[in-house]
Structures are given as C-alpha cells and as structure tokens.
C-alpha cells in the first residue's frame with residue numbers, strides 16, 4: 488500500500504519504520520516545515536493516510552483527506568468533541584475514516600475489560616473509583632484521549648458516576664476534596680519520557696483493586712495504526728478502532 492503520513496513526529500517516525508517493514512511505501516510525510524506539500528494531488532498519491540499530528544491541526548487535516556477522498560486513520564487526540572460533525576461529513580460524502588484514542592492491542596483489551604469491571608461494580612457501592620494517567624511532558628492535551636475513553640467506559644456502565652473531572656499535576660497526588668460524588672476523577676501527571684500509563688483504581692476501606700496498562704514504548708500504538716490502515720483501505724464508512732477488534 489502507498490501511505491501518506493500527516494504528522495512526522497515521535498509517532499510518525501515509528502509508523503514509517505513499521506509500515507516499511509510490512510512492505511508498504513511512504514509517499515508523503517508532512518510536518519510543520521513542509522505544509523505546502525499537503526495538497527489534494529499529493530494526498531491522492533496514497534492508498535491511505537495515517538494522521539498523528541496535533542490537536543490544533545487534526546481537523547483541517549481530516550477535512551483535507553475527506554475532500555481528497557483518501558481513507559484516513561486518525562490517531563491524534565484532543566478533537567473528539569467534533570466526532571459528530573466529522574462523522575456526518577465522512578458518511579455524507581461516502582468517505583472512509585477510522586479513529587481511536589489508542590491503537591495498541593493491549594489498551595483495546597483494557598478498554599473492553601474496563602467496561603465489564605464497571606458493570607460488576609454496580610453491585611459493590613462501597614468502592615470509590617478513579618482514573619490515573621501518566622505521560623511525557625511534551626504532551627499537549629490532558630486528560631489523555633485514552634483516559635477519556637476509559638472514563639466514558641466507566642460512566643456509561645457504572646450507575647453512580649455521571650461524568651468526569653480532570654486534575655492535571657506534575658507528579659504529586661491531586662486534591663480531590665471538592666469533586667462531587669457522582670463525578671469520576673481523572674488524575675493526569677506529566678513526567679519526562681513516559682510513553683503512556685493508565686490505571687483504574689477501585690478503593691474501599693478494606694482493600695484496593697488496581698487495573699493498569701503500561702506502554703513500554705510507542706511500538707504498539709504504531710503497529711496498531713498500520714494495521715488499521717490495512718483494515719480500512721478497501722472499506723467505506725466511519726469506524727472507531729474497536730471495530731477492528733472482535734472482543735464481543
């Protein structure tokens with residue numbers, strides 16, 4: 488497959504290596520210093536686009552891919568409040584888009600088990616729950632997209648939580664004393680060089696249950712993005728990454 492990379496930073500560079508190792512060809516690489524190459528003609532050289540840029544640039548890039556009618560895999564986080572608008576544009580034009588806050592197999596297993604665990608916890612009201620995420624200090628958004636997906640998995644399945652509230656700290660424990668009981672706390676920490684750690688903690692007076700995913704590096708995210716491009720390129724439609732997996 489011919490692949491275009493929108494965003495050639497930490498993720499784009501690893502995706503390139505994995506795509507080449509799977510016999511794909513990279514026909515376009517865009518970062519902030521060659522935006523003039525981001526044209527419809529250049530996008531149409533590709534069978535699929537993989538988009539890992541920034542929360543501030545992702546929407547324009549998605550629009551460019553849909554207008555060029557090239558299937559696009561979107562890994563960038565921080566734009567999911569616009570999902571409805573993009574879905575409408577994608578489906579009305581009969582285009583192809585797959586999006587996800589996290590493409591690693593391990594985190595997608597985690598997402599699934601997190602929902603099962605939240606449903607189970609309806610029977611055990613004496614457990615308080617919170618989510619913690621730790622990422623590197625260059626990360627632009629908080630909470631992480633993955634933490635939002637985890638929080639939604641909890642609020643949609645655990646009756647005592649109606650929404651979530653985020654507190655961002657360097658590394659120290661957040662002060663949660665003002666959080667209403669029906670709100671789920673997401674504690675975000677920024678520590679140099681951490682690729683991504685997510686923990687769901689159920690805590691009672693007598694014990695704690697901690698459910699944790701630790702990324703050791705970015706290779707799992709990048710492989711998932713290449714697999715998503717392979718999965719999407721002959722399909723039309725608007726897909727969350729979970730459609731690629733078959734856990735049900």
Ligand SMILES: NC(=O)C1=CN([C@@H]2O[C@H](COP(=O)(O)OP(=O)(O)OC[C@H]3O[C@@H](n4cnc5c(N)ncnc54)[C@H](OP(=O)(O)O)[C@@H]3O)[C@@H](O)[C@H]2O)C=CC1
Nearest residue numbers: 494495496497498518519540544562563564588589590708
């Ligand atoms: N879904 C998933 O599995 C994962 C998602 N992510 C998300 O992916 C995104 C990128 O992460 P990461 O690679 O670590 O970030 P980086 O900051 O390392 O890379 C971002 C890249 O985007 C480039 N860029 C800036 N403006 C544009 C533009 N208009 N069009 C295209 N590219 C542009 C930057 O160029 P320059 O350097 O020149 O400014 C840079 O190459 C983040 O939102 C992150 O949260 C990350 C890991 C996994």
Ligand SMILES: O=C(O)C1=N[C@H](C(=O)O)C[C@H](O)C1
Nearest residue numbers: 564588589626631632633683
């Ligand atoms: O910015 C990152 O690095 C990551 N971003 C994604 C997120 O916001 O969840 C995925 C992963 O955790 C790494």
